[in-house]
Amino acid sequence: MKFAIFGDIHSNLHALEAVLADAENLGCTQHVCMGDIVGYNAFPCECLAIVRDLDCPTVKGNHDEQASMAISQEGLNPLAEEALDWTRDRLAPDERQWLRELRIQRQVRDFTIVHATLDTPHKWGYITNQLDAAASFSYQLTGLCFVGHTHVPRAYMRNATVQTVAHDQLSIQPNRKYLINVGSVGQPRDGDWRASYCIHDTDEQTISIRRIPYDIAAAQQAILDEGLPRKLAARLAVGR
Numbered sequence: 001m002k003f004a005i006f007g008d009i010h011s012n013l014h015a016l017e018a019v020l021a022d023a024e025n026l027g028c029t030q031h032v033c034m035g036d037i038v039g040y041n042a043f044p045c046e047c048l049a050i051v052r053d054l055d056c057p058t059v060k061g062n063h064d065e066q067a068s069m070a071i072s073q074e075g076l077n078p079l080a081e082e083a084l085d086w087t088r089d090r091l092a093p094d095e096r097q098w099l100r101e102l103r104i105q106r107q108v109r110d111f112t113i114v115h116a117t118l119d120t121p122h123k124w125g126y127i128t129n130q131l132d133a134a135a136s137f138s139y140q141l142t143g144l145c146f147v148g149h150t151h152v153p154r155a156y157m158r159n160a161t162v163q164t165v166a167h168d169q170l171s172i173q174p175n176r177k178y179l180i181n182v183g184s185v186g187q188p189r190d191g192d193w194r195a196s197y198c199i200h201d202t203d204e205q206t207i208s209i210r211r212i213p214y215d216i217a218a219a220q221q222a223i224l225d226e227g228l229p230r231k232l233a234a235r236l237a238v239g240r
């Protein structure tokens with residue numbers, strides 16, 4: 001069975017549609033959403049409708065949480081804050097409620113999904129190095145865990161120590177634990193503008209991160225048309 005595991009969509013409809021089309025072409029029959037469906041870009045309701053229609057296991061991201069509240073409760077950066085205010089105004093009460101009721105962490109078959117980290121999932125910490133990964137691994141009861149949040153795809157493996165391993169194509173070995181950051185559909189930050197998501201083949205026991213081109217000009221134009229900050233359009237092109 002092939003799972004398409006994707007998150008940090010951030011209201012980028014063009015990127016989401018490209019990712020789902022690629023996943024379908026490659027025979028993915030299962031979907032998993034890693035959260036941060038909304039924020040930053042111009043199509044929150046459309047992206048939310050697609051994820052709700054997929055009816056797939058989904059965990060809550062920090063932007064989902066903030067968008068579901070009346071006002072922001074944590075000090076986000078000003079760009080994120082401005083986009084969240086705009087997003088909140090567009091979401092219907094039932095959409096905000098759906099986001100609010102998302103779970104922080106879930107188990108899907110034999111793997112775990114959480115937006116940020118397993119050690120402090122409600123605090124939205126970032127896993128950016130082996131030390132951060134080690135902290136999360138100590139709460140990981142399954143062999144495999146998927147995360148998002150940093151918008152940078154990466155794979156960590158733990159046997160005697162925690163190390164970073166290649167994430168473009170990875171074969172899962174027994175008696176080791178893996179922590180996979182699936183990257184971001186709608187706002188990658190690793191210098192590559194293409195949408196990032198992960199395919200997990202449960203028969204072959206493989207993980208692969210895919211990078212998918214999409215109509216970035218259309219996504220940027222929509223941001224400008226809605227009066228969202230110009231920087232949010234510009235950053236898509238540089239993958240930052």
Ligand code: ZN
Binds near residue numbers: 008010149
């Ligand atoms: Zn995010």
